[in-house]
Amino acid sequence: MAADRQKIVVLGVTGCIAAYKACEVTRSLLRSGVRVKVVMTEAATRFVGPLSFRTLTGEPVVTSLWDDPTASRVFHVSLAEEADVFVIAPCTANVLAKLAHGVADDMLTTVALATEAPLVLAPAMNTHMWWDEATQANLAALRERGAIIVEPDAGELVCGDVGKGRLAGLEAITAVVHAELERVQDLEGVRLLVTAGPTYEPIDPVRFIGNRSSGRTGYAIAEEAARRGAEVTLVSGPTELPDPFGCTVLRVQTAEEMHVAAMKAYGEADAVVATAAVTDLRPAEVSEHKLKKSDTPGALAFERTPDILAEMGAQKGKRVLIGFAAESQDLIPEARGKLERKHLDLVVANDITEPGLGFGSVRNRVSLVTSSDVEELPVMPKRELARVICDRTAALLRQKRRQ
Ligand code: C5P
Numbered sequence: 488m489a490a491d492r493q494k495i496v497v498l499g500v501t502g503c504i505a506a507y508k509a510c511e512v513t514r515s516l517l518r519s520g521v522r523v524k525v526v527m528t529e530a531a532t533r534f535v536g537p538l539s540f541r542t543l544t545g546e547p548v549v550t551s552l553w554d555d556p557t558a559s560r561v562f563h564v565s566l567a568e569e570a571d572v573f574v575i576a577p578c579t580a581n582v583l584a585k586l587a588h589g590v591a592d593d594m595l596t597t598v599a600l601a602t603e604a605p606l607v608l609a610p611a612m613n614t615h616m617w618w619d620e621a622t623q624a625n626l627a628a629l630r631e632r633g634a635i636i637v638e639p640d641a642g643e644l645v646c647g648d649v650g651k652g653r654l655a656g657l658e659a660i661t662a663v664v665h666a667e668l669e670r671v672q673d674l675e676g677v678r679l680l681v682t683a684g685p686t687y688e689p690i691d692p693v694r695f696i697g698n699r700s701s702g703r704t705g706y707a708i709a710e711e712a713a714r715r716g717a718e719v720t721l722v723s724g725p726t727e728l729p730d731p732f733g734c735t736v737l738r739v740q741t742a743e744e745m746h747v748a749a750m751k752a753y754g755e756a757d758a759v760v761a762t763a764a765v766t767d768l769r770p771a772e773v774s775e776h777k778l779k780k781s782d783t784p785g786a787l788a789f790e791r792t793p794d795i796l797a798e799m800g801a802q803k804g805k806r807v808l809i810g811f812a813a814e815s816q817d818l819i820p821e822a823r824g825k826l827e828r829k830h831l832d833l834v835v836a837n838d839i840t841e842p843g844l845g846f847g848s849v850r851n852r853v854s855l856v857t858s859s860d861v862e863e864l865p866v867m868p869k870r871e872l873a874r875v876i877c878d879r880t881a882a883l884l885r886q887k888r889r890q
Contacts, residue, residue, distance in 0.1 A: 514543060552593060586629060605670070610636070679712050746795050836853060
């Protein structure tokens with residue numbers, strides 16, 4: 488994707504009374520200089536005619552899987568690939584539910600499933616539908632997968648009810664779309680190294696010492712950075728996660744293997760985000776054969792594993808280095824200590840005693856610690872945290888370039 492070509496927003500319009508407001512969203516986006524291509528559900532066409540969007544945008548409007556205005560390629564795939572941002576405004580409860588479950592039974596939901604672009608959803612519905620457990624569960628699932636929700640406003644609804652459910656204001660929707668457009672390709676050309684997951688340190692061929700890291704944060708950062716144009720190398724300890732799209736993935740088991748793979752990639756890297764929960768100690772001796780119950784030693788002797796990030800910090804050059812600190816006490820002083828000892832630009836600190844967050848969970852609450860500042864973030868899905876960390880990486884790289 489060329490960085491200087493005109494940005495394309497694909498706007499999905501679904502069937503509810505707020506569909507007419509999508510015309511205003513279209514005009515506002517066009518005025519800001521982006522190209523807008525509209526996809527409508529069949530139900531949306533009952534509220535607003537495709538001709539309105541066609542006239543505003545000067546582009547064909549698709550309403551069915553069987554429309555193919557280009558007649559050249561697989562249209563839903565080309566539209567999905569062209570999108571820099573895919574925004575659905577208004578998004579009905581029905582379409583939210585379909586997206587949450589990967590249903591792709593019309594053009595709009597098929598493009599939504601096929602696209603790698605950020606998905607911005609602006610729901611609008613009756614307030615009881617909004618607060619229904621099914622809708623809330625669908626929203627939570629979509630947020631965890633990285634969708635950005637522009638929450639509806641509260642107020643008087645067309646049906647006469649009063650409560651949350653009105654489509655968010657034009658400015659709120661377009662501001663989110665513009666923020667996403669700015670992120671598009673802001674890591675272009677950056678060589679980013681991410682370490683992720685736990686490491687397993689063998690005791691014998693079947694037993695090991697490890698930890699509960701799931702690798703989710705690192706994988707989300709790798710995927711988000713690749714989407715924003717970075718050349719990503721992900722060095723991962725054992726996880727159950729699939730390779731993130733668009734990244735070079737090197738799978739390792741032990742701290743020493745991670746050390747070798749990461750230091751090799753480090754030579755070429757502009758920035759490093761070290762999310763790996765590297766096991767600090769390993770058994771000093773590894774038994775070649777499975778230890779029998781009768782041979783099991785009463786105690787194991789340990790030795791330290793290499794501190795990969797500290798070694799990187801000692802030969803930092805102009806690189807941006809971001810580390811993580813999972814602590815159960817003295818969170819901020821510990822994070823600051825790591826920042827200084829390892830020569831880092833930023834430490835992402837999380838308190839591992841918080842129930843239901845962090846290790847093994849899909850959400851986390853962290854503080855971003857620099858030498859001069861502590862920013863406390865609210866609880867958020869790890870996907871959203873990945874966006875924030877990529878924003879900070881891009882900002883730190885810009886700052887370094889200016890120095
Ligand atoms: O010192 P501590 O392990 O708490 O530091 C955490 C940070 O250092 C994390 O970013 C982690 O990925 C990195 N680290 C490392 N190699 C180690 C231990 C930690 O790269 N052996």
